[in-house]
Amino acid sequence: MGTPANIIVGSHVWVEDPTLAWIDGEVVSIKNNEVHVQTSNGKKVNTDRSKVFPKDMEAPPGGVDDMTRLSYLHEPGVLQNLATRYELNEIYTYTGSILIAVNPFQRLLHLYDTHMMEQYKGADFGELSPHVFAIADVAYREMINEGKNNSILVSGESGAGKTETTKMLMRYLAHLGGRSGVEGRTVEQQVLSVKSSP
Numbered sequence: 316m317g318t319p320a321n322i323i324v325g326s327h328v329w330v331e332d333p334t335l336a337w338i339d340g341e342v343v344s345i346k347n348n349e350v351h352v353q354t355s356n357g358k359k360v361n362t363d364r365s366k367v368f369p370k371d372m373e374a375p376p377g378g379v380d381d382m383t384r385l386s387y388l389h390e391p392g393v394l395q396n397l398a399t400r401y402e403l404n405e406i407y408t409y410t411g412s413i414l415i416a417v418n419p420f421q422r423l424l425h426l427y428d429t430h431m432m433e434q435y436k437g438a439d440f441g442e443l444s445p446h447v448f449a450i451a452d453v454a455y456r457e458m459i460n461e462g463k464n465n466s467i468l469v470s471g472e473s474g475a476g477k478t479e480t481t482k483m484l485m486r487y488l489a490h491l492g493g494r495s496g497v498e499g500r501t502v503e504q505q506v507l508s509v510k511s512s513p
């Protein structure tokens with residue numbers, strides 16, 4: 316995460332904050348490698364130039380749905396984008412072909428209903444809003460088209476939402492399999508019952 320050299324007096328920047336992780340502010344002076352920043356919450360911070368990151372003042376108010384479109388792909392930029400989207404209940408964001416999911420800690424039922432599954436079925440990747448169904452759809456289609464096994468890696472720290480995400484992936488894949496199966500159970504019921512077995 317290199318720091319661009321174009322930090323000057325008046326630049327809008329991000330600096331580390333012990334409580335908020337990052338806070339935005341404006342550079343008021345620079346002496347050698349020490350940068351003085353007036354933060355938006357009224358503090359004065361003196362820090363090394365290498366710890367000051369430019370803030371994109373032209374970022375769309377609702378954030379971007381693919382982080383490769385961020386002007387600055389640094390930690391505060393990424394976190395700011397995720398937080399902006401999260402406030403709008405947009406829990407999914409792409410970084411290229413990778414999906415980032417932020418745990419909503421609430422049921423967002425509209426995100427996972429049958430109507431939503433139907434929308435993602437066969438849709439070009441990136442055509443619709445970032446979603447776990449889009450990832451499952453691409454993986455499934457590649458598997459069918461190339462006739463090879465495929466995998467989806469779900470990773471994150473404890474409590475991040477891996478189990479929920481995996482459930483949604485399996486539900487979508489089972490939905491694609493769609494026909495009624497043995498003993499009158501749908502493929503979805505069969506797949507989900509396999510997962511919950513001890």
Ligand SMILES: Nc1ncnc2c1ncn2[C@@H]1O[C@H](COP(=O)(O)OP(=O)(O)OP(=O)(O)O)[C@@H](O)[C@H]1O
Pocket residue numbers: 418419420421422423471472473474475476477478479480
């Ligand atoms: N997409 C989601 N929608 C609604 N709630 C969610 C979602 N993802 C996570 N949660 C909530 O967060 C809780 C923790 O998520 P989950 O069990 O999936 O985490 P995990 O990454 O599998 O954790 P661990 O590694 O500790 O098993 C869930 O019980 C659920 O309440």
